[in-house]
Amino acid sequence: xxxxxxxxxxxxxxxxxxxxxxxxxxxxxxxxxxxxxxxxxxxxxxxxxxxxxxxxxxxxxxxxxxxxxxxxxxxxxxxxxxxxxxxxxxxxxxxxxxxxxxxxxxxxxxxxxxxxxxxxxxxxxxxxxxxxxxxxxxxxxxxxxxxxxxxxxxxxxxxxxxxxxxxxxxxxxxxxxxxxxxxxxxxxxxxxxxxxxxxxxxxxxxxxxxxxxxxxxxxxxxxxxxxxxxxxxxxxxxxxxxxxxxxxxxxxxxxxxxxxxxxxxxxxxxxxxxxxxxxxxxxxxxxxxxxxxxxxxxxxxxxxxxxxxxxxxxxxxxxxxxxxx
Amino acid sequence: xxxxxxxxxxxxxxxxxxxxxxxxxxxxxxxxxxxxxxxxxxxxxxxxxxxxxxxxxxxxxxxxxxxxxxxxxxxxxxxxxxxxxxxxxxxxxxxxxxxxxxxxxxxxxxxxxxxxxxxxxxxxxxxxxxxxxxxxxxxxxxxxxxxxxxxxxxxxxxxxxxxxxxxxxxxxxxxxxxxxxxxxxxxxxxxxxxxxxxxxxxxxxxxxxxxxxxxxxxxxxxxxxxxxxxxxxxxxxxxxxxxxxxxxxxxxxxxxxxxxxxxxxxxxxxxxxxxxxxxxxxxxxxxxxxxxxxxxxxxxxxxxxxxxxxxxxxxxxxxxxxxxxxxxxxxxxxxxxxxxxxxxxxxxxxxxxxxxxxxxxxxxxxxxxxxxxxxxxxxxxxxxxxxxxxxxxxxxxxxxxxxxxxxxxxxxxxxxxxxxxxxxxxxxxxxx
Numbered sequence: 001x002x003x004x005x006x007x008x009x010x011x012x013x014x015x016x017x018x019x020x021x022x023x024x025x026x027x028x029x030x031x032x033x034x035x036x037x038x039x040x041x042x043x044x045x046x047x048x049x050x051x052x053x054x055x056x057x058x059x060x061x062x063x064x065x066x067x068x069x070x071x072x073x074x075x076x077x078x079x080x081x082x083x084x085x086x087x088x089x090x091x092x093x094x095x096x097x098x099x100x101x102x103x104x105x106x107x108x109x110x111x112x113x114x115x116x117x118x119x120x121x122x123x124x125x126x127x128x129x130x131x132x133x134x135x136x137x138x139x140x141x142x143x144x145x146x147x148x149x150x151x152x153x154x155x156x157x158x159x160x161x162x163x164x165x166x167x168x169x170x171x172x173x174x175x176x177x178x179x180x181x182x183x184x185x186x187x188x189x190x191x192x193x194x195x196x197x198x199x200x201x202x203x204x205x206x207x208x209x210x211x212x213x214x215x216x217x218x219x220x221x222x223x224x225x226x227x228x229x230x231x232x233x234x235x236x237x238x239x240x241x242x243x244x245x246x247x248x249x250x251x252x253x254x255x256x257x258x259x260x261x262x263x264x265x266x267x268x269x270x271x272x273x274x275x276x277x278x279x280x281x282x283x284x285x286x287x288x289x290x291x292x293x294x295x296x297x298x299x300x301x302x303x304x305x306x307x308x309x310x311x312x313x314x315x316x317x318x319x320x321x322x323x324x325x
Numbered sequence: 326x327x328x329x330x331x332x333x334x335x336x337x338x339x340x341x342x343x344x345x346x347x348x349x350x351x352x353x354x355x356x357x358x359x360x361x362x363x364x365x366x367x368x369x370x371x372x373x374x375x376x377x378x379x380x381x382x383x384x385x386x387x388x389x390x391x392x393x394x395x396x397x398x399x400x401x402x403x404x405x406x407x408x409x410x411x412x413x414x415x416x417x418x419x420x421x422x423x424x425x426x427x428x429x430x431x432x433x434x435x436x437x438x439x440x441x442x443x444x445x446x447x448x449x450x451x452x453x454x455x456x457x458x459x460x461x462x463x464x465x466x467x468x469x470x471x472x473x474x475x476x477x478x479x480x481x482x483x484x485x486x487x488x489x490x491x492x493x494x495x496x497x498x499x500x501x502x503x504x505x506x507x508x509x510x511x512x513x514x515x516x517x518x519x520x521x522x523x524x525x526x527x528x529x530x531x532x533x534x535x536x537x538x539x540x541x542x543x544x545x546x547x548x549x550x551x552x553x554x555x556x557x558x559x560x561x562x563x564x565x566x567x568x569x570x571x572x573x574x575x576x577x578x579x580x581x582x583x584x585x586x587x588x589x590x591x592x593x594x595x596x597x598x599x600x601x602x603x604x605x606x607x608x609x610x611x612x613x614x615x616x617x618x619x620x621x622x623x624x625x626x627x628x629x630x631x632x633x634x635x636x637x638x639x640x641x642x643x644x645x646x647x648x649x650x651x652x653x654x655x656x657x658x659x660x661x662x663x664x665x666x667x668x669x670x671x672x673x674x675x676x677x678x679x680x681x682x683x684x685x686x687x688x689x690x691x692x693x694x695x696x697x698x699x700x701x702x703x704x705x706x707x708x709x710x711x712x713x714x715x716x717x718x719x720x721x722x723x724x725x726x727x728x729x730x731x732x733x734x735x736x737x738x739x740x741x742x743x744x745x746x747x748x749x750x751x752x753x754x755x756x757x
Contacts (some may be wrong), residue, residue: 183586
């Protein structure tokens with residue numbers, strides 16, 4: 001087959017030839033072991049712990065959840081035969097027609113609409129400010145980070161004290177306090193949870209931005225200053241574009257973590273109350289899958305939630321990631 | 326690119342292999358072999374201090390006389406709830422032989438999982454349980470006629486009230502007017518309007534499935550003279566009795582006589598609420614904080630004599646788990662732990678009522694020495710249990726969702742909400 005008749009794709013896959021010779025023999029094939037394990041087999045050894053971790057903790061449960069979602073599954077004791085019939089798409093239909101589930105998706109949407117933008121804006125602004133602080137820098141960084149590392153159970157107690165009917169916030173607001181109060185008000189329960197989670201997670205995202213800010217060249221700020229840019233113009237023209245990769249990461253992480261909301265509605269609003277106004281899809285998964293013994297339904301809900309989060313994350317990457325991804 | 330493909334292939338193969346392994350079942354001995362087998366066993370008991378004390382004493386007493394059938398005991402592992410821990414342990418095959426902390430409402434699910442041993446399969450299983458607990462034992466019987474739990478102890482809930490707050494409100498603290506709904510509501514209004522307490526009563530308003538046990542179910546049991554919320558696979562509460570109870574609680578919440586928000590701490594102990602719906606376990610707890618308290622049966626629409634009033638049992642049962650290799654020993658231990666002597670120890674240490682027909686007579690000395698408990702000992706004869714269907718938790722969640730929406734929040738008609746909850750429960754019963 002002459003090169004003149006070879007299609008383009010074939011040429012790409014052809015063995016390389018030394019242009020200075022006419023020897024057309026292919027390069028000697030490597031040993032099988034080398035071909036399977038690569039040039040540096042020890043790389044597998046170093047990578048094995050994470051590979052095993054990823055398979056056991058992520059891949060296996062995900063595949064098993066997909067499997068469960070097509071069955072009327074039930075967790076049974078070893079060696080006990082319990083009927084787990086194949087139900088096709090029934091679990092998915094049940095999930096998508098369940099008013100409580102639909103309400104929970106609406107709730108989490110409210111949560112994300114408040115939590116994600118607030119997280120991005122507050123963390124980049126605070127990180128920029130912290131990056132310029134000279135005195136008490138460590139103290140301030142630790143202060144923002146403490147809520148992140150503190151157990152939610154402990155923080156929930158503090159927020160109940162703050163936002164309870166007779167709590168500090170309502171006492172300060174006096175006649176302006178909402179009735180019903182924050183956590184038992186269907187319109188305010190989810191926004192209050194969104195504020196709580198934003199505050200709790202902020203320290204982590206500030207750290208991400210602080211790390212990203214170290215990579216923004218100082219010369220850019222100097223050039224901007226020479227061109228007459230003030231602090232605000234520098235922030236929008238240098239800082240914000242300079243930390244865009246961190247912003248994409250913060251967007252995606254806060255969306256994923258937010259979509260997996262569980263502890264706060266479980267503890268702060270007593271199981272997704274009032275009237276399911278703060279129930280999240282993961283809380284419904286917990287109730288149906290673990291408490292009520294319908295893991296097939298919970299798995300289908302989990303798969304739908306995963307797909308929804310993936311779509312949102314892909315959109316965020318597409319529209320916020322820029323061309324230099 | 327080829328390298329990536331290889332990695333993906335290896336990963337996919339491993340995932341597939343793991344999935345296939347998960348789809349197959351593990352082994353396990355036959356139940357009949359295990360039921361006659363004797364040897365060491367393990368048990369779990371509750372983690373509250375009083376029950377731990379009882380558990381340790383019981384194990385010590387057994388172990389002293391049975392060197393070849395030693396018990397290894399521990400508190401039930403920590404988790405969001407005991408039921409989740411047990412569910413996970415059943416799936417993993419790591420349950421102990423006996424758990425002295427089974428929630429009867431969760432037993433149907435454990436049974437469906439294949440995690441429980443049918444105690445009626447022991448030669449003296451049914452006769453022992455029925456002789457000890459009498460007719461109440463029927464409430465703990467499975468739909469297939471077996472006993473997958475031994476009814477162990479109850480905490481019949483009653484209305485605890487703070488006598489000092491009642492006196493401050495100008496109410497008769499020794500004979501409080503709390504028998505009928507009208508009396509109860511009038512007293513509750515007086516307690517709040519007088520400023521004696523922020524709330525007359527403060528049941529938890531949260532959405533967990535078990536919360537109906539402390540508001541709707543006790544009053545429904547009393548109103549109906551001993552009916553459970555589900556009987557013969559049907560919800561029973563979408564009727565005038567259920568509506569009466571719903572209307573009563575609706576009045577409590579609409580008149581702000583109870584809090585609609587989760588209270589951090591114990592509102593009764595803190596003096597924020599003048600009443601609480603609790604069982605006798607709380608006597609020791611309240612005794613240190615509220616010296617001057619009284620207890621009366623839960624109210625009914627038209628009033629019911631105390632010795633005819635039913636309530637929710639707040640019971641715990643003992644389950645024997647199918648992973649147990651020495652079920653013969655486990656059955657012997659179960660009988661030992663629920664013997665007259667050990668039940669006496671349980672009553673003495675925890676103040677909780679062993680579910681046995683001869684409670685008042687067998688332990689008459691205890692009740693004479695502890696008169697506070699006498700009313701609970703009497704009430705223990707008239708208790709109602711949660712349904713034991715595999716779908717019990719879902720059923721109770723359906724009731725709770727309707728209750729929190731229509732009765733606590735006042736969003737919609739309470740009677741219609743009960744009707745809807747009853748329909749949902751009927752459909753769930755069909756699935757079980």
